[in-house]
Amino acid sequence: MQALLEVEDLCVQFSARDDKVVRAADGVGFHIHEGESLGLLGESGSGKSVTALSLLRLLPPGGRIVEGRIRFRGEDLSLVPDRRMQQIRGSQIAMIFQEPGIALCPVVSVGSQIADVIATHRGWPKDRCRKEAEQLLSVVGLPEPKSFFPAFPHQLSGGQLQRVVIALALAGQPKLLIADEPTTALDMKLQHEVLMLVQELRKSMRMSVLWITHDPDVLRALADRIVVMYAGRVVEVGSAEQILHRPQHPYTVSLLRCAPQTRPTGAALRKQPLPVIAGNVPNLASLPMECRFAPRCPERMDICTEREPGLIQMESGGLVRCFKYGG
Structure with a gap:
């Protein structure tokens, strides 16, 4: 079976002081099949989030991919033009970020943000995009979606914001969803609800999901396979x-x-x-x-x-x- 995503020998480098470089991801490799749920596990600083951001070519300033390949449905994402990458983001690969408040524009209603993503990737008329956005708000468990459509991010609770961000990620009907510590700021009850919601949506929408977490317990009911990372390296896969x-x-x-x-x-x-x-994680600038x-x-x-x-x-x-x- 051909993998949906194949990452081979991925190396991501950042500039550091004294002309040193930090290899935040060093020779990382893994694959994800269609419909599979894969966990990327490791403590802070292991390179999990940098690896995830590399898949979408959304590395922060100073970071760059220096080696390796990222093949998605046979296409090497490390080589495609920026314009093609913009088409892939959202419609093929989407991401749920750690902090939902940062992922949303504070001066645009949450419903309009979802509708804009739908319009961008599907080219539908405004009315149809609005109806689809309301449907997505309902799918992620927000009651009376029409009342949530005009709300602004600051008017919503943490749990509601996270559900909106999930709806935003699903708006382009992606084949792969990356969930980067999606429940960090939520209490235990809400964490469970959000994780189970994403798991149910994965099955109903036949998506693949890449879970990024430092907590093994999060993956117990979610992951088919797990990749363990430490100090930029993959140390175990199974x-x-x-x-x-x-x-x-x-x-x-x-x-x-x-x-x-x-x-x-x-x-x-x-x-x-x-x-x-x-002890401590080694200094990645002088390994x-x-x-x-x-x-x-x-x-x-x-x-x-x-x-x-x-x-x-x-x-x-x-x-x-x-x-x-x-x-």
């Missing part, structure tokens, strides 16, 4: 069941131990210190030649400080970057 229940890489094991769902609760919690991953996780790894071996391991193909079909398994 099915969600394998990654969450039988992790191979020491970083993945440590990250899962810190996840709330895998920690003790109540009286048991009070008797134990909160688990942490000792050592050793394994990037070696300074923090509880299973470090001598070879880990001599060179960096490659990705090893496992019998399970997954990949892991660790000398425990060869490399």
